[in-house]
Amino acid sequence: MAVFTEVTPDQARELMQQLGLGELQELRGIQGGIENTNYFVTTEHTGADGETVRGEHVLTLFERLSAEQLPFYLHLMKHLARAGIPVPNPAARPKPDAAPGTESNDILHALCGKPAAVVNRLRGASELAPGVAHCEAVGAMLARMHLAGQDYARHQPNLRGLAWWNDTVPLVLPHLDAAQQSLILGELAYQNHVAASSQYAALPRGPIHADLFRDNVMFDGPREAPELTGFFDFYFAGVDTLLFDVAVCLNDWCIDLATGVTDLPRSAAFLQAYAAVRPLTAAERALLPALLRAGALRFWVSRLWDFYLPREASLLQPHDPTHFERVLRQRVTRPLQAADLLAEPTPTPAREHAPTPAT
Ligand SMILES: Nc1ncnc2c1ncn2[C@@H]1O[C@H](COP(=O)(O)OP(=O)(O)OP(=O)(O)O)[C@@H](O)[C@H]1O
Numbered sequence: 001m002a003v004f005t006e007v008t009p010d011q012a013r014e015l016m017q018q019l020g021l022g023e024l025q026e027l028r029g030i031q032g033g034i035e036n037t038n039y040f041v042t043t044e045h046t047g048a049d050g051e052t053v054r055g056e057h058v059l060t061l062f063e064r065l066s067a068e069q070l071p072f073y074l075h076l077m078k079h080l081a082r083a084g085i086p087v088p089n090p091a092a093r094p095k096p097d098a099a100p101g102t103e104s105n106d107i108l109h110a111l112c113g114k115p116a117a118v119v120n121r122l123r124g125a126s127e128l129a130p131g132v133a134h135c136e137a138v139g140a141m142l143a144r145m146h147l148a149g150q151d152y153a154r155h156q157p158n159l160r161g162l163a164w165w166n167d168t169v170p171l172v173l174p175h176l177d178a179a180q181q182s183l184i185l186g187e188l189a190y191q192n193h194v195a196a197s198s199q200y201a202a203l204p205r206g207p208i209h210a211d212l213f214r215d216n217v218m219f220d221g222p223r224e225a226p227e228l229t230g231f232f233d234f235y236f237a238g239v240d241t242l243l244f245d246v247a248v249c250l251n252d253w254c255i256d257l258a259t260g261v262t263d264l265p266r267s268a269a270f271l272q273a274y275a276a277v278r279p280l281t282a283a284e285r286a287l288l289p290a291l292l293r294a295g296a297l298r299f300w301v302s303r304l305w306d307f308y309l310p311r312e313a314s315l316l317q318p319h320d321p322t323h324f325e326r327v328l329r330q331r332v333t334r335p336l337q338a339a340d341l342l343a344e345p346t347p348t349p350a351r352e353h354a355p356t357p358a359t
């Protein structure tokens with residue numbers, strides 16, 4: 001259930017009108033998701049030629065995030081949408097005195113005393129059993145998104161990064177058995193060590209999604225030739241290493257969910273498609289195994305935290321923490337190297353000599 005705050009049709013109608021999105025036709029609570037209140041909203045307005053135009057939107061009321069944190073996420077989505085990346089584009093409140101065609105920056109609204117946003121509804125559905133073609137599409141689009149994010153001016157760190165793991169592991173530790181405690185403490189120490197290295201400092205950085213799981217991507221079209229219609233749920237985004245996003249995806253899209261074991265064809269498809277758009281640096285190739293471990297630790301810790309220390313127990317349906325314990329064990333005992341998935345980078349070619357003329 002993901003309607004924690006009830007919105008009445010009158011409240012939704014007024015907001016849609018204020019945003020210039022037309023007349024409310026339908027308001028329907030969305031059942032998925034565990035963080036925010038989400039509604040599908042249908043509107044109609046009259047187009048330039050007098051025709052009726054339907055609009056499909058998603059209204060989100062933020063239950064956890066504050067009005068201080070939200071501008072980073074919402075403006076990032078707008079920045080990426082403007083750059084042609086398929087992501088939900090937040091609707092802006094028109095300025096009364098603005099010239100036609102100009103858009104205001106006013107994309108964070110309020111409803112029922114909560115911060116709220118309205119975005120376009122993406123076509124299609126999530127693919128929870130992805131094949132090679134889905135992984136390829138996600139890899140290529142993730143790289144495009146990383147490139148498009150490079151000139152995004154706002155800054156907010158990944159709020160579920162190393163500092164948060166260091167703060168949160170001691171809180172969940174009493175709920176773990178001895179073997180789990182040893183794994184989580186050992187991994188935390190290892191990740192602190194990695195983060196202090198010069199190779200880590202050399203990793204390219206920028207805004208990342210940081211939670212791009214199977215349920216945060218939409219596809220349309222046939223399974224064998226899927227069209228990726230959007231990435232969504234940017235509310236864990238932050239500035240961090242681009243490789244962390246790659247690792248989070250490999251850990252979700254490219255493993256066998258029952259066992260946590262790497263699926264090599266899907267992993268190779270994902271990483272090759274990514275690297276074809278944005279080739280990995282030497283530091284990224286070297287640190288892929290470490291960041292795969294970091295990605296697993298991040299979600300093991302957050303799931304433990306949601307499970308044992310729920311903020312509001314009635315709202316949260318925590319995911320199974322042991323899944324990411326299994327993934328972490330896999331990443332530690334069977335490290336996946338970039339070279340397992342990518343061809344070695346082509347060395348700079350030696351200058352070719354002109355063929356010796358035949359005598
Ligand atoms: N822009 C969108 N277009 C189409 N569907 C969307 C869009 N945004 C959300 N949805 C639908 O709403 C559901 C819940 O959204 P979301 O995953 O963002 O939930 P949440 O509670 O905000 O976050 P979480 O995934 O962390 O629980 C999604 O699974 C998806 O079906």
Ligand SMILES: N[C@@H](CCO)C(=O)O
Nearest residue numbers: 211213299302303319
């Ligand atoms: N993707 C997260 C949920 C919160 O976004 C998880 O699977 O633990």
